[in-house]
Amino acid sequence: MSKSKSNSTSPQQLHRSPKSEPASKMPSMRDIASVLGLSVATVSRALRDDPAVQKETKDLIRKEAESQGYRRNAFVGSFMAAIRNSSTSHFKGNLGLLWGKQADMSDHRLSQIRAGVTDRAEELGYSLSEFDLGSYKTQSVARILYSRGISGVVVAVPSFASGNVHLRFDFSSFSCVAIGWGLFQPMLHTVRFDYFQAVRLALHHARHTFGGSIAAVWDETTDLRSHRAAQASFVIHHPDVPAQAHKLFLNSKTLARKVIRSHRIKCLLVSAGMTLPAWVADEIPDAQIVRFEHPGKRDCFGWVDTQNTLLGKWGVDLLASKLSLHERGIPESCQVMLVPPKWRKS
Numbered sequence: 001m002s003k004s005k006s007n008s009t010s011p012q013q014l015h016r017s018p019k020s021e022p023a024s025k026m027p028s029m030r031d032i033a034s035v036l037g038l039s040v041a042t043v044s045r046a047l048r049d050d051p052a053v054q055k056e057t058k059d060l061i062r063k064e065a066e067s068q069g070y071r072r073n074a075f076v077g078s079f080m081a082a083i084r085n086s087s088t089s090h091f092k093g094n095l096g097l098l099w100g101k102q103a104d105m106s107d108h109r110l111s112q113i114r115a116g117v118t119d120r121a122e123e124l125g126y127s128l129s130e131f132d133l134g135s136y137k138t139q140s141v142a143r144i145l146y147s148r149g150i151s152g153v154v155v156a157v158p159s160f161a162s163g164n165v166h167l168r169f170d171f172s173s174f175s176c177v178a179i180g181w182g183l184f185q186p187m188l189h190t191v192r193f194d195y196f197q198a199v200r201l202a203l204h205h206a207r208h209t210f211g212g213s214i215a216a217v218w219d220e221t222t223d224l225r226s227h228r229a230a231q232a233s234f235v236i237h238h239p240d241v242p243a244q245a246h247k248l249f250l251n252s253k254t255l256a257r258k259v260i261r262s263h264r265i266k267c268l269l270v271s272a273g274m275t276l277p278a279w280v281a282d283e284i285p286d287a288q289i290v291r292f293e294h295p296g297k298r299d300c301f302g303w304v305d306t307q308n309t310l311l312g313k314w315g316v317d318l319l320a321s322k323l324s325l326h327e328r329g330i331p332e333s334c335q336v337m338l339v340p341p342k343w344r345k346s
Helices: 002-007 011-015 031-035 039-049 055-068 074-085 108-124 138-147 196-208 224-238 242-247 259-261 308-325
Strands: 093-099 124-133 150-156 173-181 183-185 190-191 215-218 267-270 289-291 302-305 336-339 344-346
Touching: 002 031, 031 039, 031 055, 039 055, 093 108, 093 308, 108 124, 108 150, 108 308, 124 138, 138 150, 150 308, 173 308, 190 308, 196 224, 196 267, 196 289, 196 302, 196 344, 224 242, 308 336
Parallel strands: 093 124, 093 150, 150 173, 173 190, 190 336, 215 267, 267 289, 289 302
Antiparallel strands: 302 344
């Protein structure tokens, strides 16, 4: 009896057998947070050296992590980083892109604006629906926008697409931003190209080569406000006196051979969309012309990049900010963003 009893094993002894001893648990960020009385999110940010966490807190968390033997899982870390980086692609809502009734969609400048709007909307996680106001009644467009759950609208009416534009559209249910100079009524938050700085930039580069022998030929069919901005900049920044510079800001009607010769013009600033008469080539070669759009295969002294793609992107950015503030309808005070020009040497 005594022998058999001595060879027996109690349940408690079996439980303490080394073979059945569970492995020690790997400490987690939750364990560290629990000890320090902090949130798991704070511990996570500190361990990946997020600048939003104060240095003292980081040091405290790292010291506790080291004492507990915490080891970061590289796979989980990279996975969570990928989730954070892709957070902007999550669906945020529906946007509408409305084109003015006279917009020429074959114009490459409009296609650049469209690309900017489309790309930025996708980057921010918005779905985009596009409408040509020339093909729909405005009341029908409003109903379609509402039925699709569209809460924000970008209205693209660039000055080169049409001049005087009056949109008879009920904006009261939407956050709204206009792109371009051509929108007269109603007044909305707007993103425009900075024609004033564009002309200043062109004169800055041209005057070092041509002195005061510079004239501008501007398309008078563009929006009056953009035309005046360009004219004011030309007169202010031209090397010649303002009274003389004013005479050198020309349009298709005032551009004449005798004007070029009498003022001994050596350089022309030519607005986008402007077609020069054939005789101009006899007086001023292409290499002495500054253009406000890409010259294509033609040679020129230089050109001002109007950054139409950026125009579209900024339009969506401004609209997204108004959506986040839950702004709806025609604003009492309009915000205007001016897209800067870039000088490109041919």
